[in-house]
Amino acid sequence: MGNIKKLDISAYLVIGPENTKGRPVATIIKEAVSAGFTCIQIRSKVASARELIQLTRQAAEVIEEAGKSDEVALLVNDRLDVVLAARSQGIKVDGIHVGQKDIPVKVCREYLGEDLIIGLSARADQLFDYIKTEDVSQLDYFGVGPLHETPTKPDCGIGEDGKVITRSIADITKVAELSSIPVVVGGGVKLADIPTLAKTGVDGFFVVSAVTEAENPKQAATNLVNAWNNYNSKTKTF
Ligand SMILES: Cc1ncc(COP(=O)(O)OP(=O)(O)O)c(N)n1
Ligand SMILES: Cc1ncsc1CCOP(=O)(O)O
Numbered sequence: 001m002g003n004i005k006k007l008d009i010s011a012y013l014v015i016g017p018e019n020t021k022g023r024p025v026a027t028i029i030k031e032a033v034s035a036g037f038t039c040i041q042i043r044s045k046v047a048s049a050r051e052l053i054q055l056t057r058q059a060a061e062v063i064e065e066a067g068k069s070d071e072v073a074l075l076v077n078d079r080l081d082v083v084l085a086a087r088s089q090g091i092k093v094d095g096i097h098v099g100q101k102d103i104p105v106k107v108c109r110e111y112l113g114e115d116l117i118i119g120l121s122a123r124a125d126q127l128f129d130y131i132k133t134e135d136v137s138q139l140d141y142f143g144v145g146p147l148h149e150t151p152t153k154p155d156c157g158i159g160e161d162g163k164v165i166t167r168s169i170a171d172i173t174k175v176a177e178l179s180s181i182p183v184v185v186g187g188g189v190k191l192a193d194i195p196t197l198a199k200t201g202v203d204g205f206f207v208v209s210a211v212t213e214a215e216n217p218k219q220a221a222t223n224l225v226n227a228w229n230n231y232n233s234k235t236k237t238f
């Protein structure tokens with residue numbers, strides 16, 4: 001797992017410059033980490049490779065300043081090239097999150113080696129069969145969603161018929177039971193969802209707007225982490 005002692009995806013922030021209402025990405029990451037967020041993903045569909053490397057550098061710096069480099073994982077969305085470039089510049093980035101249409105997991109693993117983290121978005125359709133049968137040997141966790149339709153990613157959960165499939169709490173509970181690797185759930189997740197989500201047996205929640213668009217991101221992050229910790233009844237170990 002590289003420098004990360006144990007991957008913790010219980011409170012997972014996904015963030016890019018298009019999500020922050022003009023506020024610096026690094027400031028919001030700093031606030032989320034100090035509130036207890038355990039995993040950070042740099043995700044931007046508009047930033048250039050150089051900008052993504054710079055955002056990753058700043059994120060690694062604020063995690064280090066908080067003294068949490070060996071416990072808070074820093075991942076990059078989609079961009080294997082950015083992960084490799086950042087690492088070659090000495091930036092402490094811990095892995096990548098890819099989806100079904102991105103660079104295949106096998107290729108990511110070849111380039112990143114055994115120790116880095118690779119997360120994969122689960123297929124939207126035939127989710128249960130997929131979770132049961134997919135080869136997870138190269139994977140560290142599944143991202144599953146959306147819990148609700150979300151303007152942050154309107155195409156999240158689109159099935160082959162073009163319709164968005166949202167996930168019920170019963171679906172999520174079943175995914176937690178079926179999966180042999182950790183599961184993190186996101187897509188429209190807000191504070192009010194956390195008590196129910198925390199009891200499903202999944203390993204965590206991921207959010208963008210609940211923190212990045214909040215008037216007070218630090219308070220919003222604190223409330224989410226506290227709610228998760230108060231209601232999480234998970235005892236499953238991997
Ligand atoms: C933790 C987590 N889960 C799912 C996603 C979605 O990834 P993907 O399906 O590749 O979509 P984009 O984020 O690339 O638009 C994620 N980013 N993080
Ligand atoms: C990146 C991503 N992947 C699946 S849904 C999503 C966006 C979630 O954003 P929000 O938490 O604002 O609904």
Ligand SMILES: [Mg+2]
Pocket residue numbers: 077078097098099102
């Ligand atoms: Mg992707």
